[in-house]
Amino acid sequence: MAEERRGARGWAADTALFALGVFAWLYISGDRMRLGLPSPPWLFEADQLAGIVGLGLLWLRRRWPVQAGLAAAVLSSFSETIAFPLVVLLYAVTVRRPLKTAAWVFGAAFAAAGVYSLLRPQELGVLGNLLFAVVLYGGIAGWGMVTRYRNALRARAAEQERDERERARQRAREELARELHDLLGHRLSLLSLHAGAMEYRSDLSPEELRGAAGVVREQSHLAMRDLREVIAVLRAPIGELPQPSMADLRALVEEARPGSRIAFSATAEGEAPERSGRTAYRVVQEALTNARKHAEGAAVEVAVSGGPGEGLAVAVVNGPGRDTGPGSGHGLIGLEERIALAGGRLEYGPVGDGGWRVRAWLPWTA
Missing domain, CATH: 3.30.565.10 (Histidine kinase-like ATPase, C-terminal domain)
Incomplete structure (x- = not known):
């Protein structure tokens, strides 16, 4: 899948996500200090560092969502401050990459949740942590699938619109070709008829020759007039072409x-x-x-x-x-x-x- 370019809206969205990530990191860290530090004490410091790394990973979600998601999944095996970046990156993988690839990343996240439950069972217990991970990751996957489906519908609608515009242009070209055929074919056939008479009929009187020459001159003038009319409206809708009745x-x-x-x-x-x-x-x-x-x-x-x-x-x-x-x-x-x-x-x-x-x-x- 091609790399997504980050325009003005992309920068605004990524900045907003980064700000939310910083807020989540501060909130989870403060809540952990209020409830009590994990054991051993160094785990809290590693958790803080993992959360900061996760904030940096948020900026990679457009270019390298799979790599960033796997890194966040590994860090989630012991860190709770990585939660917000992990949720965002799992959603990005679901939306932007093939479902088979997304399944591998989600599998790594579930495995990391199992390790987290063994290292830090004091919050919800082993089964509680695993159940929470199933509900959370299932919700992320479902949300990503809905977004993916809506994006596919929009892409299909845009493709259909492009196809319809192309069909409309083709119909316009065919209509113009018919108009040119009808307008000029009639004139040129008259020119051919009378020019042929002038070329092959040696028995024509001077008056008949003048008459044939007059028809050739008149039809040439009318053919040029018709051609100018068509060229003048080439950029206009087909309905504006000169139409007989x-x-x-x-x-x-x-x-x-x-x-x-x-x-x-x-x-x-x-x-x-x-x-x-x-x-x-x-x-x-x-x-x-x-x-x-x-x-x-x-x-x-x-x-x-x-x-x-x-x-x-x-x-x-x-x-x-x-x-x-x-x-x-x-x-x-x-x-x-x-x-x-x-x-x-x-x-x-x-x-x-x-x-x-x-x-x-x-x-x-x-």
Whole structure:
């Protein structure tokens, strides 16, 4: 076990214990002189010296509790003024060291109590001294075990708190990664689509080239704007990131319409709750991004319907088209997590004509 550092509170506690030890030493010595000195007379002087040594041992209880406890146990075989330091050191061993080690120290203290009972039986008698030692040391051990258990509970609670903070940070990182994927993936897929048209379509008219170049310029500007917004709130809670809603769906579709054939219908009754509307927006955004990547030139149908009591249904279906490259699959995984957190369901997969369908249901709740 690592050595405990003695801070300001530690110094204050050790000083207070030392002061109590001095008081106990003076009190026991005075009481012994009042009741009568032990026989032989030199035992009293040895007892006083052992008590003073015990006061010094109190300062070692943090760094060397076992060694100090064993030394105090040996001195307790003939000294009564060592009682207070011995109690403190036995408690320290119970709290700070493995229970097996503490058991050996307590065993030495019990053995010393037996020797003390033989050397000085006049106070309580042999059996009385032994019984007193059993009660006293048992109480110290019990008190130390309770403290040890409470310390373990506090340490476990602190560890759980650290783990929870780490999980919260991980959730924040994952949420930020999803936001970056959703914000930039949509823009970059549009850039790729129109840049590819400009590169490979030699039959485009000057007006069509200007239109494609305008889309590239506009989407580059919007991608930079989105990236600046995300970077600006990296230190803020995730809830402060710019969040879309159902009201932004039509703008999303119109933004993706140049160069694509998109049919859009929205028949939802009333304004969808914020969380469900935001999740529906992300479903459509991810589906349109995937359609541009894996079915370039295909017709896309986007339908949103529902209302209070029946939930919000989102369906995006695209026909077969040219696959412009492999995907990571992280987008659909992120959608599953989003929709699960919102209490909804997600289905996706191929359709009979070689196209792809994404269908989600979300509860009409906030």
